[in-house]
Amino acid sequence: MNVERLQTDTRMSAIVKHNGTVYLSGEVANDLEGSAEQQTRETLDNIERLLDQAGTDKTHILSATIYLKDIATDFEAMNRVWDQWVPQGAAPARATVEAKLFDPGFRVEISIIAALPA
Template sequence: MTIERLHTDARMSLVVKHQGTVYLSGEVANDFAGDVQQQTRETLQNIERLLDQAGTDKTRILSATLYLKDIDADFAGMNQVWDQWLPQGCAPARATVQAKLYDPAVLVEISIIAALPDA
């Protein structure tokens, strides 16, 4: 079975495609200066771009894992942006956890698994 990796360096790939499934690494915003809503919007834009490059889209997301720096402070704000972004009827399996992220300024990180369209 062929494994295709996109945006790969020595440590990781941003996208891995295998047997009709697309795996995205944890995505974050490009600008860490904003609040959780701004960071969530930017992260979701990055996810959409990567899904498009992989040949799929947000309607085909199977699973999402969301990591928040402070779940008590940021859960509602993140969810407000997530709910506006996600197409109706396309809710994936999802988990949201609080985590110590790699940079103190990062408020949200999102990892995605999606299906490719049927060939």
Template sequence: MSIERLHVASRYSEAVIHNGVVYLSGQLADDLSGDIRQQTRETLAAIDRLLTEAGSDKTRILSATLYLRDIDADYAGMNAEWDAWVAPGAAPARATVQARLYAPEVRVEIQIVAAQAG
């Protein structure tokens, strides 16, 4: 089976596709100055773009791992955006954890595994 990598950098690829499964690296917002809701919206938009490029979409997400800088402060705001975004009837397996992220202004990072379409 071949392995396809999208947007390859020296340390990681934004997406890796193998055997009909799409693995996304942790995605972040473009603008890290915003609150949790804005950062979550931008992160989900980045996920949408990468999934489309990889031949998938949010209805095909198998699992999601969400990392929050401050779970007490940001869980409700993140969930409000997540709930509005996730496809009805297609909620993936999910874990949400508090983590020390790579920079203090990063409030959320989301990692996705999805099936390719068809």
């Protein structure tokens, strides 16, 4: 089976395509000073660009794992942006957890698995 890797370096690939499925690495915002809402918005914009590059879109997302720096303070803010971003009737399976992210400025990281259109 063919595995296609895009935006690959020695440590990871931003996109991996295999057997009709697209896997995105954990995506984060570029602006570490932003609120959870701003970082979620920027992260979702990055995800849309990667999905487009992979040949799919957010209507084909199968699963999302959302990592929050502080679930008590950031969960509602992240959900306000998420709920507006997810297409009606296309909500993926989702898990949201609190995690110590690799830089203290990051409030949100999102990992995505999506299907390629038929």
